[in-house]
Amino acid sequence: MLSTIKNNINSCSLSPSGRIKTISHGLAYCLLFIISIEVMAAQSNKILNINFHAYYGDVLLKLDDSVYKTENETAIQIETFKCYISGIELLNKEQVVFRENNSFxxxxxxxxxxxxxxxxxxxxxxxxxxxxxxGIDSLTNVSGAYGGDLDPTKGMYWTWQNGYINFKLEGKSMICPTKNNEFQFHIGGYQFPDRTMQQVILNILMEGSLAIRIDLKKIIDSIDLTKQNQVMSPGKDAVILSEKALKIFSSY
Amino acid sequence: MKKVFILLLISTFIILAFKSGNEYTFAIPINWPKPTYDFAKNPLSIDKIQLGRALFYDPQLSSDNTTSCSSCHSQFTAFTHVDHALSHGIKDRIGKRNSLALMNLAWHQSFMWDGAINHLDMQSLAPISNPDEMDEKIEHVVTKLQKSKIYPLLFQKAFGDSTITGEHLLKSISQFMLTLVSSNSKYDSVMRKESVFTAQENQGYKLFKTNCAECHTEPLFTNLKFENNGLTLDTTLNDTGRMKITHNKKDSLRFKVPSLRNIEFSYPYMHDGRFKKLSEVVTHYTSGVQKSNTLSKKLEKNLVLSSNERVDLIAFLLTLTDRTFLFNKDYSFPRTIFFTEKKE
Structure with missing residues:
Protein backbone atom coordinates (compact mmCIF):
# COMPACT_ATOMS: atom_id res chain seq x y z
CA MET A 1 0.00 0.00 0.00
CA LEU A 2 2.85 2.36 0.80
CA SER A 3 4.17 1.95 -2.71
CA THR A 4 0.79 2.93 -4.16
CA ILE A 5 0.86 6.16 -2.19
CA LYS A 6 4.38 6.79 -3.40
CA ASN A 7 3.26 6.25 -6.98
CA ASN A 8 0.51 8.74 -6.48
CA ILE A 9 2.82 11.33 -5.02
CA ASN A 10 5.33 10.77 -7.82
CA SER A 11 2.66 11.27 -10.44
CA CYS A 12 1.57 14.61 -9.03
CA SER A 13 3.07 16.69 -11.78
CA LEU A 14 -0.04 16.58 -13.96
CA SER A 15 -2.58 19.05 -15.30
CA PRO A 16 -4.61 20.89 -12.57
CA SER A 17 -7.70 18.66 -12.92
CA GLY A 18 -5.55 15.54 -13.04
CA ARG A 19 -3.72 16.75 -9.97
CA ILE A 20 -6.90 17.13 -7.98
CA LYS A 21 -7.88 13.64 -9.05
CA THR A 22 -4.53 12.23 -7.99
CA ILE A 23 -4.57 14.08 -4.67
CA SER A 24 -8.05 12.79 -3.96
CA HIS A 25 -6.92 9.26 -4.75
CA GLY A 26 -3.94 9.78 -2.51
CA LEU A 27 -6.19 11.03 0.26
CA ALA A 28 -8.45 8.02 -0.14
CA TYR A 29 -5.48 5.69 0.15
CA CYS A 30 -4.19 7.55 3.17
CA LEU A 31 -7.60 7.14 4.76
CA LEU A 32 -7.59 3.44 3.99
CA PHE A 33 -4.09 3.22 5.43
CA ILE A 34 -5.14 4.93 8.66
CA ILE A 35 -8.25 2.78 8.97
CA SER A 36 -6.25 -0.40 8.41
CA ILE A 37 -3.77 0.67 11.09
CA GLU A 38 -6.65 1.24 13.48
CA VAL A 39 -8.15 -2.13 12.64
CA MET A 40 -4.77 -3.74 13.26
CA ALA A 41 -4.45 -1.82 16.51
CA ALA A 42 -7.91 -2.94 17.53
CA GLN A 43 -7.00 -6.53 16.73
CA SER A 44 -3.93 -6.28 18.88
CA ASN A 45 -6.02 -5.34 21.91
CA LYS A 46 -7.54 -7.78 24.28
CA ILE A 47 -10.12 -7.64 26.96
CA LEU A 48 -8.97 -8.48 30.44
CA ASN A 49 -11.55 -9.22 33.06
CA ILE A 50 -10.72 -8.13 36.56
CA ASN A 51 -12.83 -10.37 38.73
CA PHE A 52 -13.73 -9.46 42.28
CA HIS A 53 -14.95 -12.16 44.63
CA ALA A 54 -16.63 -11.09 47.84
CA TYR A 55 -16.19 -13.43 50.79
CA TYR A 56 -17.04 -13.51 54.43
CA GLY A 57 -14.08 -15.40 55.84
CA ASP A 58 -13.93 -18.61 53.81
CA VAL A 59 -17.45 -18.51 52.39
CA LEU A 60 -18.71 -16.58 49.40
CA LEU A 61 -20.75 -13.60 50.56
CA LYS A 62 -24.50 -13.70 50.05
CA LEU A 63 -26.82 -10.82 50.77
CA ASP A 64 -29.79 -13.07 51.59
CA ASP A 65 -30.54 -14.24 55.10
CA SER A 66 -27.18 -15.98 55.46
CA VAL A 67 -25.83 -15.61 58.95
CA TYR A 68 -22.12 -15.23 59.52
CA LYS A 69 -20.08 -15.22 62.67
CA THR A 70 -17.66 -12.60 63.87
CA GLU A 71 -14.39 -13.34 65.63
CA ASN A 72 -16.31 -13.34 68.94
CA GLU A 73 -18.89 -15.77 67.60
CA THR A 74 -21.51 -13.04 67.25
CA ALA A 75 -24.11 -13.64 64.55
CA ILE A 76 -24.15 -11.10 61.78
CA GLN A 77 -25.98 -10.50 58.49
CA ILE A 78 -24.72 -8.42 55.58
CA GLU A 79 -27.39 -6.58 53.59
CA THR A 80 -25.44 -4.21 51.36
CA PHE A 81 -21.93 -4.10 50.10
CA LYS A 82 -20.96 -1.60 47.42
CA CYS A 83 -17.75 0.20 46.69
CA TYR A 84 -16.11 2.24 43.99
CA ILE A 85 -12.99 1.03 42.19
CA SER A 86 -11.22 3.75 40.20
CA GLY A 87 -7.95 4.57 38.47
CA ILE A 88 -7.06 1.01 37.44
CA GLU A 89 -3.41 0.60 36.44
CA LEU A 90 -1.26 -2.41 35.57
CA LEU A 91 2.41 -2.38 36.47
CA ASN A 92 5.38 -4.36 35.34
CA LYS A 93 8.59 -4.12 37.38
CA GLU A 94 7.26 -0.96 39.09
CA GLN A 95 6.55 0.72 35.73
CA VAL A 96 2.99 1.60 34.73
CA VAL A 97 2.27 -0.37 31.55
CA PHE A 98 -1.45 0.27 31.34
CA ARG A 99 -3.76 2.96 32.66
CA GLU A 100 -7.50 2.75 32.08
CA ASN A 101 -9.17 5.96 30.87
CA ASN A 102 -12.27 7.16 32.71
CA SER A 103 -11.72 4.38 35.16
CA PHE A 104 -14.70 4.41 37.51
CA GLY A 135 -13.27 5.44 46.08
CA ILE A 136 -13.48 8.52 43.93
CA ASP A 137 -10.80 11.20 43.62
CA SER A 138 -11.27 14.80 44.83
CA LEU A 139 -11.37 16.35 41.36
CA THR A 140 -14.25 14.13 40.24
CA ASN A 141 -15.99 14.88 43.52
CA VAL A 142 -16.09 18.61 42.75
CA SER A 143 -16.75 18.50 39.02
CA GLY A 144 -20.51 18.14 38.84
CA ALA A 145 -22.78 15.43 37.51
CA TYR A 146 -21.54 12.31 35.75
CA GLY A 147 -23.33 9.35 34.19
CA GLY A 148 -22.70 5.61 34.18
CA ASP A 149 -21.50 4.14 37.45
CA LEU A 150 -20.99 7.67 38.78
CA ASP A 151 -24.63 8.64 38.24
CA PRO A 152 -26.08 9.94 41.51
CA THR A 153 -29.02 7.55 41.10
CA LYS A 154 -26.68 4.69 42.08
CA GLY A 155 -27.21 5.43 45.76
CA MET A 156 -23.56 6.23 46.32
CA TYR A 157 -23.79 9.99 46.55
CA TRP A 158 -24.45 12.20 49.56
CA THR A 159 -27.01 14.87 48.93
CA TRP A 160 -26.97 17.01 52.08
CA GLN A 161 -23.24 17.60 51.68
CA ASN A 162 -21.76 16.79 48.31
CA GLY A 163 -19.51 13.87 47.75
CA TYR A 164 -19.40 10.27 46.70
CA ILE A 165 -19.80 7.44 49.17
CA ASN A 166 -16.69 5.40 48.43
CA PHE A 167 -17.61 2.32 50.41
CA LYS A 168 -20.97 1.18 51.73
CA LEU A 169 -21.48 -1.71 54.14
CA GLU A 170 -24.78 -2.35 55.87
CA GLY A 171 -26.17 -5.20 57.88
CA LYS A 172 -27.57 -6.39 61.18
CA SER A 173 -26.25 -7.85 64.37
CA MET A 174 -27.92 -8.46 67.72
CA ILE A 175 -25.06 -6.70 69.43
CA CYS A 176 -25.85 -3.36 67.73
CA PRO A 177 -27.90 -1.27 70.19
CA THR A 178 -29.67 0.45 67.28
CA LYS A 179 -33.09 0.41 65.65
CA ASN A 180 -33.59 -3.07 64.10
CA ASN A 181 -30.02 -3.86 65.28
CA GLU A 182 -28.70 -2.29 62.10
CA PHE A 183 -25.21 -1.11 61.37
CA GLN A 184 -24.48 1.29 58.53
CA PHE A 185 -21.08 2.34 57.31
CA HIS A 186 -21.13 4.89 54.52
CA ILE A 187 -17.51 5.84 54.04
CA GLY A 188 -16.70 8.95 52.06
CA GLY A 189 -15.07 12.36 52.23
CA TYR A 190 -12.69 13.92 49.72
CA GLN A 191 -11.43 17.04 51.48
CA PHE A 192 -8.29 17.25 53.55
CA PRO A 193 -7.96 16.03 56.34
CA ASP A 194 -10.96 13.73 55.87
CA ARG A 195 -9.96 12.11 52.60
CA THR A 196 -11.04 8.51 52.40
CA MET A 197 -9.95 7.38 48.95
CA GLN A 198 -7.41 4.58 49.44
CA GLN A 199 -4.91 3.09 47.05
CA VAL A 200 -4.54 -0.67 46.70
CA ILE A 201 -1.49 -2.32 45.11
CA LEU A 202 -1.61 -6.09 44.71
CA ASN A 203 0.84 -8.59 43.28
CA ILE A 204 -0.50 -10.70 40.48
CA LEU A 205 0.23 -14.18 41.68
CA MET A 206 -0.73 -16.09 38.56
CA GLU A 207 -0.01 -15.03 35.00
CA GLY A 208 -3.22 -14.16 33.15
CA SER A 209 -5.39 -14.24 36.22
CA LEU A 210 -6.80 -11.06 37.62
CA ALA A 211 -8.81 -12.32 40.54
CA ILE A 212 -9.20 -10.14 43.58
CA ARG A 213 -10.59 -11.32 46.83
CA ILE A 214 -12.58 -9.10 49.17
CA ASP A 215 -12.97 -10.43 52.69
CA LEU A 216 -15.57 -8.52 54.68
CA LYS A 217 -14.87 -10.50 57.82
CA LYS A 218 -11.61 -8.62 58.14
CA ILE A 219 -13.31 -5.23 58.43
CA ILE A 220 -16.14 -6.53 60.62
CA ASP A 221 -13.65 -8.06 63.06
CA SER A 222 -11.80 -4.74 63.27
CA ILE A 223 -14.91 -2.87 64.42
CA ASP A 224 -16.53 -3.02 67.85
CA LEU A 225 -20.13 -3.10 66.68
CA THR A 226 -21.47 -2.48 70.17
CA LYS A 227 -19.84 0.95 70.13
CA GLN A 228 -19.46 1.83 66.48
CA ASN A 229 -22.40 1.06 64.22
CA GLN A 230 -23.28 4.22 62.31
CA VAL A 231 -20.71 6.17 60.32
CA MET A 232 -22.43 8.16 57.62
CA SER A 233 -20.51 11.38 57.15
CA PRO A 234 -16.95 12.48 56.44
CA GLY A 235 -14.65 12.77 59.43
CA LYS A 236 -12.03 10.97 61.51
CA ASP A 237 -14.10 7.81 61.96
CA ALA A 238 -14.61 7.54 58.22
CA VAL A 239 -10.88 7.92 57.58
CA ILE A 240 -10.03 5.15 60.06
CA LEU A 241 -12.64 2.86 58.50
CA SER A 242 -11.31 3.58 55.01
CA GLU A 243 -7.88 2.42 56.18
CA LYS A 244 -9.46 -0.76 57.48
CA ALA A 245 -11.31 -1.24 54.19
CA LEU A 246 -8.01 -1.14 52.37
CA LYS A 247 -6.94 -4.35 54.08
CA ILE A 248 -9.85 -6.47 52.91
CA PHE A 249 -8.54 -6.62 49.33
CA SER A 250 -6.05 -9.31 48.32
CA SER A 251 -5.05 -11.13 45.17
CA TYR A 252 -5.10 -14.87 44.75
CA MET B 1 -14.98 15.06 -6.67
CA LYS B 2 -16.86 18.35 -6.92
CA LYS B 3 -20.00 16.55 -5.90
CA VAL B 4 -18.28 15.33 -2.75
CA PHE B 5 -17.27 18.86 -1.88
CA ILE B 6 -20.76 20.17 -2.47
CA LEU B 7 -22.23 17.38 -0.36
CA LEU B 8 -19.75 18.11 2.39
CA LEU B 9 -20.57 21.80 2.24
CA ILE B 10 -24.30 21.16 2.40
CA SER B 11 -23.98 18.76 5.32
CA THR B 12 -21.79 21.26 7.18
CA PHE B 13 -24.45 23.90 6.69
CA ILE B 14 -27.14 21.52 7.89
CA ILE B 15 -25.14 20.73 11.01
CA LEU B 16 -24.44 24.42 11.64
CA ALA B 17 -28.07 25.37 11.05
CA PHE B 18 -29.22 22.62 13.40
CA LYS B 19 -26.72 23.76 16.01
CA SER B 20 -27.46 27.46 15.79
CA GLY B 21 -31.18 26.79 16.08
CA ASN B 22 -30.78 25.15 19.46
CA GLU B 23 -27.64 26.57 20.99
CA TYR B 24 -27.83 29.18 23.71
CA THR B 25 -25.16 31.77 24.13
CA PHE B 26 -24.49 32.71 27.72
CA ALA B 27 -23.97 36.46 27.73
CA ILE B 28 -21.56 37.82 30.33
CA PRO B 29 -22.73 41.28 31.43
CA ILE B 30 -20.32 44.13 30.65
CA ASN B 31 -17.51 44.51 33.20
CA TRP B 32 -18.44 41.32 35.04
CA PRO B 33 -15.86 38.66 35.83
CA LYS B 34 -15.76 35.35 33.95
CA PRO B 35 -18.24 32.77 35.25
CA THR B 36 -16.76 29.89 37.23
CA TYR B 37 -19.23 27.32 35.88
CA ASP B 38 -17.56 25.07 33.30
CA PHE B 39 -19.94 25.36 30.35
CA ALA B 40 -17.75 23.04 28.26
CA LYS B 41 -18.88 20.12 30.44
CA ASN B 42 -22.55 21.02 30.09
CA PRO B 43 -23.01 23.08 26.91
CA LEU B 44 -26.19 25.11 27.03
CA SER B 45 -28.96 24.43 24.55
CA ILE B 46 -32.48 25.78 24.35
CA ASP B 47 -33.97 22.29 24.62
CA LYS B 48 -31.98 21.48 27.74
CA ILE B 49 -32.85 24.81 29.34
CA GLN B 50 -36.55 24.22 28.59
CA LEU B 51 -36.34 20.73 30.06
CA GLY B 52 -34.67 22.14 33.16
CA ARG B 53 -37.34 24.79 33.41
CA ALA B 54 -40.09 22.14 33.28
CA LEU B 55 -38.33 20.15 36.01
CA PHE B 56 -37.86 23.27 38.15
CA TYR B 57 -41.61 23.86 38.17
CA ASP B 58 -42.65 20.21 38.46
CA PRO B 59 -43.95 18.95 41.84
CA GLN B 60 -43.22 15.35 40.71
CA LEU B 61 -39.74 15.98 42.07
CA SER B 62 -41.20 15.67 45.60
CA SER B 63 -42.32 12.43 47.26
CA ASP B 64 -46.02 13.36 47.43
CA ASN B 65 -46.03 15.31 44.16
CA THR B 66 -46.96 18.57 45.89
CA THR B 67 -43.76 20.58 46.06
CA SER B 68 -41.52 21.82 43.28
CA CYS B 69 -38.30 23.81 43.34
CA SER B 70 -40.40 26.88 42.60
CA SER B 71 -42.41 26.33 45.80
CA CYS B 72 -39.51 27.80 47.78
CA HIS B 73 -37.93 29.70 44.90
CA SER B 74 -40.57 31.84 43.25
CA GLN B 75 -39.60 34.18 40.48
CA PHE B 76 -41.21 37.39 41.75
CA THR B 77 -39.11 37.23 44.92
CA ALA B 78 -35.86 36.66 43.02
CA PHE B 79 -36.41 32.91 43.38
CA THR B 80 -36.61 32.68 47.15
CA HIS B 81 -39.33 31.92 49.70
CA VAL B 82 -41.04 35.09 50.77
CA ASP B 83 -42.98 35.36 54.06
CA HIS B 84 -41.21 32.45 55.70
CA ALA B 85 -38.23 32.93 57.97
CA LEU B 86 -37.49 29.21 57.62
CA SER B 87 -38.63 27.67 54.38
CA HIS B 88 -41.07 24.80 54.47
CA GLY B 89 -41.35 21.78 52.22
CA ILE B 90 -43.89 18.99 51.80
CA LYS B 91 -46.61 18.56 54.47
CA ASP B 92 -45.67 22.00 55.88
CA ARG B 93 -42.48 20.62 57.40
CA ILE B 94 -40.32 23.53 58.47
CA GLY B 95 -36.68 23.47 57.42
CA LYS B 96 -33.71 24.84 59.30
CA ARG B 97 -32.84 27.76 57.06
CA ASN B 98 -34.21 30.59 54.96
CA SER B 99 -34.06 29.66 51.28
CA LEU B 100 -31.51 31.57 49.23
CA ALA B 101 -32.38 33.67 46.20
CA LEU B 102 -31.33 32.06 42.91
CA MET B 103 -29.50 34.35 40.52
CA ASN B 104 -26.13 34.72 38.84
CA LEU B 105 -25.28 31.17 39.90
CA ALA B 106 -22.72 30.70 37.12
CA TRP B 107 -20.35 32.82 39.23
CA HIS B 108 -20.68 30.74 42.40
CA GLN B 109 -18.36 27.91 43.36
CA SER B 110 -20.23 26.70 46.40
CA PHE B 111 -23.89 26.68 47.27
CA MET B 112 -26.14 26.81 50.34
CA TRP B 113 -25.59 29.01 53.40
CA ASP B 114 -22.79 26.72 54.59
CA GLY B 115 -21.29 25.84 51.20
CA ALA B 116 -22.23 22.18 51.66
CA ILE B 117 -22.72 21.87 47.92
CA ASN B 118 -19.62 22.05 45.75
CA HIS B 119 -21.12 22.24 42.27
CA LEU B 120 -24.29 23.67 40.78
CA ASP B 121 -25.10 20.34 39.09
CA MET B 122 -25.32 18.65 42.48
CA GLN B 123 -27.30 21.39 44.20
CA SER B 124 -30.76 20.09 43.28
CA LEU B 125 -30.08 16.74 44.95
CA ALA B 126 -30.08 18.36 48.38
CA PRO B 127 -33.63 19.79 48.42
CA ILE B 128 -34.98 16.76 46.53
CA SER B 129 -33.80 14.39 49.26
CA ASN B 130 -34.08 16.57 52.38
CA PRO B 131 -37.01 15.17 54.45
CA ASP B 132 -38.09 18.74 55.35
CA GLU B 133 -38.11 19.81 51.72
CA MET B 134 -39.11 17.41 48.94
CA ASP B 135 -38.36 14.15 50.79
CA GLU B 136 -37.78 12.18 47.59
CA LYS B 137 -35.04 10.04 46.09
CA ILE B 138 -33.44 10.91 42.79
CA GLU B 139 -33.76 7.24 41.72
CA HIS B 140 -37.50 7.43 42.25
CA VAL B 141 -37.81 10.79 40.50
CA VAL B 142 -36.14 9.22 37.45
CA THR B 143 -38.62 6.29 37.55
CA LYS B 144 -41.61 8.64 37.82
CA LEU B 145 -40.44 10.86 34.98
CA GLN B 146 -39.66 7.89 32.75
CA LYS B 147 -43.29 6.80 33.07
CA SER B 148 -44.68 10.26 32.26
CA LYS B 149 -45.87 11.22 28.81
CA ILE B 150 -43.78 14.31 28.24
CA TYR B 151 -40.41 13.69 29.86
CA PRO B 152 -39.00 10.85 27.71
CA LEU B 153 -39.71 13.11 24.71
CA LEU B 154 -38.17 16.16 26.35
CA PHE B 155 -35.05 14.19 27.33
CA GLN B 156 -34.84 12.74 23.82
CA LYS B 157 -35.02 16.25 22.37
CA ALA B 158 -32.48 17.65 24.78
CA PHE B 159 -29.94 14.82 25.07
CA GLY B 160 -30.75 12.54 22.12
CA ASP B 161 -31.71 9.81 24.56
CA SER B 162 -35.15 9.16 25.99
CA THR B 163 -33.72 7.10 28.85
CA ILE B 164 -33.68 9.45 31.82
CA THR B 165 -30.54 9.46 33.95
CA GLY B 166 -29.62 11.33 37.10
CA GLU B 167 -26.83 13.07 35.22
CA HIS B 168 -29.09 14.43 32.50
CA LEU B 169 -31.77 15.44 34.97
CA LEU B 170 -29.32 17.39 37.14
CA LYS B 171 -27.52 18.99 34.22
CA SER B 172 -30.73 20.26 32.70
CA ILE B 173 -31.91 21.83 35.97
CA SER B 174 -28.46 23.47 36.15
CA GLN B 175 -28.93 24.83 32.66
CA PHE B 176 -32.18 26.55 33.59
CA MET B 177 -30.69 27.96 36.80
CA LEU B 178 -27.65 29.24 34.90
CA THR B 179 -29.91 31.38 32.71
CA LEU B 180 -31.22 33.21 35.79
CA VAL B 181 -28.96 36.22 35.39
CA SER B 182 -29.91 39.49 37.06
CA SER B 183 -27.90 42.38 35.62
CA ASN B 184 -30.50 44.96 34.68
CA SER B 185 -31.24 46.92 37.82
CA LYS B 186 -31.12 50.70 38.00
CA TYR B 187 -27.66 50.30 39.54
CA ASP B 188 -26.54 48.41 36.40
CA SER B 189 -27.91 51.03 34.04
CA VAL B 190 -26.10 53.72 36.06
CA MET B 191 -22.89 51.72 35.77
CA ARG B 192 -23.44 51.45 32.02
CA LYS B 193 -24.00 55.23 32.01
CA GLU B 194 -27.51 54.83 30.66
CA SER B 195 -29.09 56.50 33.64
CA VAL B 196 -28.15 58.41 36.81
CA PHE B 197 -28.68 57.95 40.55
CA THR B 198 -30.73 60.50 42.46
CA ALA B 199 -28.73 62.56 44.97
CA GLN B 200 -30.03 60.31 47.75
CA GLU B 201 -29.13 57.09 45.93
CA ASN B 202 -25.70 58.48 45.16
CA GLN B 203 -25.16 59.31 48.82
CA GLY B 204 -26.28 55.79 49.69
CA TYR B 205 -23.90 54.29 47.11
CA LYS B 206 -20.97 56.13 48.73
CA LEU B 207 -21.96 54.80 52.16
CA PHE B 208 -22.34 51.33 50.70
CA LYS B 209 -18.88 51.40 49.14
CA THR B 210 -17.24 52.45 52.41
CA ASN B 211 -19.16 50.18 54.76
CA CYS B 212 -20.62 47.17 52.99
CA ALA B 213 -18.81 46.51 49.71
CA GLU B 214 -15.94 44.55 51.20
CA CYS B 215 -18.26 41.59 51.70
CA HIS B 216 -21.07 42.53 49.33
CA THR B 217 -18.65 43.13 46.50
CA GLU B 218 -19.80 44.52 43.16
CA PRO B 219 -20.94 43.51 40.63
CA LEU B 220 -22.34 40.32 42.20
CA PHE B 221 -22.84 42.07 45.56
CA THR B 222 -21.21 39.16 47.34
CA ASN B 223 -17.55 38.24 47.73
CA LEU B 224 -18.75 34.59 47.63
CA LYS B 225 -17.00 33.97 50.95
CA PHE B 226 -18.17 32.79 54.35
CA GLU B 227 -18.37 35.39 57.11
CA ASN B 228 -19.70 35.70 60.64
CA ASN B 229 -21.76 38.88 60.59
CA GLY B 230 -22.35 38.94 64.34
CA LEU B 231 -25.83 37.44 64.60
CA THR B 232 -26.61 36.01 68.03
CA LEU B 233 -26.92 32.22 68.02
CA ASP B 234 -30.55 31.10 67.89
CA THR B 235 -30.49 28.36 70.54
CA THR B 236 -33.57 26.67 69.10
CA LEU B 237 -31.58 25.96 65.92
CA ASN B 238 -27.94 25.97 67.11
CA ASP B 239 -26.84 26.51 63.55
CA THR B 240 -23.07 26.98 63.43
CA GLY B 241 -23.01 27.31 59.64
CA ARG B 242 -19.83 26.54 57.74
CA MET B 243 -18.23 24.71 60.69
CA LYS B 244 -20.63 21.81 60.20
CA ILE B 245 -19.03 21.21 56.81
CA THR B 246 -15.35 21.90 57.48
CA HIS B 247 -15.23 20.73 61.14
CA ASN B 248 -12.98 23.75 61.69
CA LYS B 249 -13.65 25.98 64.71
CA LYS B 250 -12.56 29.02 62.71
CA ASP B 251 -15.67 28.54 60.60
CA SER B 252 -18.09 28.64 63.52
CA LEU B 253 -21.08 30.91 62.79
CA ARG B 254 -19.81 31.68 59.34
CA PHE B 255 -22.38 31.72 56.56
CA LYS B 256 -22.13 32.47 52.88
CA VAL B 257 -22.38 36.19 52.11
CA PRO B 258 -25.65 36.53 50.16
CA SER B 259 -25.98 38.78 47.14
CA LEU B 260 -27.88 42.02 47.73
CA ARG B 261 -29.34 42.08 44.25
CA ASN B 262 -33.16 42.25 44.32
CA ILE B 263 -32.99 42.60 48.08
CA GLU B 264 -36.20 44.65 48.05
CA PHE B 265 -38.14 41.50 47.12
CA SER B 266 -36.12 38.73 48.75
CA TYR B 267 -37.11 39.28 52.39
CA PRO B 268 -36.90 37.95 55.06
CA TYR B 269 -33.16 38.33 55.57
CA MET B 270 -30.30 36.28 57.07
CA HIS B 271 -29.80 32.50 57.11
CA ASP B 272 -32.66 32.05 59.54
CA GLY B 273 -34.80 34.84 58.12
CA ARG B 274 -34.83 36.70 61.42
CA PHE B 275 -35.21 40.18 59.90
CA LYS B 276 -38.28 41.11 57.89
CA LYS B 277 -37.32 44.64 56.91
CA LEU B 278 -34.22 46.24 55.46
CA SER B 279 -34.26 48.79 58.30
CA GLU B 280 -33.86 45.91 60.78
CA VAL B 281 -30.83 44.70 58.82
CA VAL B 282 -29.25 48.15 58.96
CA THR B 283 -29.98 48.36 62.71
CA HIS B 284 -28.22 45.04 63.17
CA TYR B 285 -25.04 46.47 61.68
CA THR B 286 -25.27 49.73 63.65
CA SER B 287 -26.06 48.28 67.07
CA GLY B 288 -26.73 44.53 67.03
CA VAL B 289 -23.42 42.93 66.10
CA GLN B 290 -22.41 40.28 68.63
CA LYS B 291 -18.65 40.03 69.23
CA SER B 292 -17.04 36.59 68.97
CA ASN B 293 -13.76 34.96 67.91
CA THR B 294 -14.91 34.35 64.37
CA LEU B 295 -16.60 37.73 63.82
CA SER B 296 -15.71 39.24 60.45
CA LYS B 297 -12.83 41.71 60.92
CA LYS B 298 -14.77 44.27 58.94
CA LEU B 299 -17.45 44.34 61.62
CA GLU B 300 -15.28 44.84 64.69
CA LYS B 301 -16.41 48.45 64.82
CA ASN B 302 -20.11 49.20 64.73
CA LEU B 303 -21.44 50.92 61.66
CA VAL B 304 -22.22 54.56 62.51
CA LEU B 305 -25.01 56.11 60.47
CA SER B 306 -27.20 59.15 61.00
CA SER B 307 -30.92 58.68 60.45
CA ASN B 308 -30.59 60.41 57.06
CA GLU B 309 -27.73 58.15 56.09
CA ARG B 310 -29.78 55.06 56.96
CA VAL B 311 -32.45 56.21 54.53
CA ASP B 312 -29.84 56.99 51.86
CA LEU B 313 -28.28 53.55 52.19
CA ILE B 314 -31.65 51.83 51.83
CA ALA B 315 -32.48 54.07 48.83
CA PHE B 316 -29.33 52.76 47.18
CA LEU B 317 -30.18 49.14 48.01
CA LEU B 318 -33.50 49.59 46.25
CA THR B 319 -31.65 50.44 43.03
CA LEU B 320 -30.58 46.79 42.98
CA THR B 321 -34.10 45.70 42.05
CA ASP B 322 -34.14 44.22 38.56
CA ARG B 323 -37.67 44.10 37.18
CA THR B 324 -36.59 42.60 33.87
CA PHE B 325 -35.36 39.66 35.96
CA LEU B 326 -38.33 39.40 38.32
CA PHE B 327 -40.82 39.47 35.45
CA ASN B 328 -38.84 37.77 32.69
CA LYS B 329 -41.23 35.40 30.89
CA ASP B 330 -38.39 33.04 29.98
CA TYR B 331 -38.08 32.18 33.67
CA SER B 332 -41.75 31.69 34.47
CA PHE B 333 -43.90 28.54 34.71
CA PRO B 334 -43.59 26.79 31.31
CA ARG B 335 -47.29 26.67 30.43
CA THR B 336 -46.81 25.41 26.89
CA ILE B 337 -44.85 22.34 27.98
CA PHE B 338 -47.27 21.29 30.70
CA PHE B 339 -50.44 22.10 28.76
CA THR B 340 -49.34 19.98 25.82
CA GLU B 341 -49.10 17.08 28.23
CA LYS B 342 -52.71 17.49 29.36
CA LYS B 343 -54.03 17.62 25.82
CA GLU B 344 -52.46 14.28 24.93
Missing part, protein backbone atom coordinates in the same frame (compact mmCIF):
# COMPACT_ATOMS: atom_id res chain seq x y z
CA UNK A 105 -16.49 1.21 38.47
CA UNK A 106 -19.10 0.45 41.08
CA UNK A 107 -18.90 -2.98 42.66
CA UNK A 108 -22.24 -4.10 44.02
CA UNK A 109 -22.55 -7.60 45.45
CA UNK A 110 -26.28 -7.59 44.64
CA UNK A 111 -25.38 -7.27 40.93
CA UNK A 112 -23.03 -10.08 40.00
CA UNK A 113 -22.18 -8.51 36.66
CA UNK A 114 -20.67 -5.50 38.40
CA UNK A 115 -18.05 -7.68 40.06
CA UNK A 116 -16.30 -8.38 36.78
CA UNK A 117 -14.64 -5.35 35.24
CA UNK A 118 -13.60 -5.72 31.59
CA UNK A 119 -10.65 -3.54 30.59
CA UNK A 120 -9.23 -3.24 27.08
CA UNK A 121 -5.44 -3.55 27.07
CA UNK A 122 -2.79 -4.14 24.39
CA UNK A 123 -2.57 -7.90 23.78
CA UNK A 124 1.16 -8.15 24.35
CA UNK A 125 1.03 -6.53 27.76
CA UNK A 126 2.98 -8.05 30.64
CA UNK A 127 2.28 -7.13 34.22
CA UNK A 128 3.04 -8.24 37.72
CA UNK A 129 1.00 -5.81 39.80
CA UNK A 130 -2.41 -4.15 39.74
CA UNK A 131 -3.09 -0.79 41.29
CA UNK A 132 -6.45 0.86 41.88
CA UNK A 133 -8.23 3.18 44.26
CA UNK A 134 -11.11 2.38 46.55
Missing amino acids: HLLDVSELKSLSIPVTTPSTIQYDKIKFNI
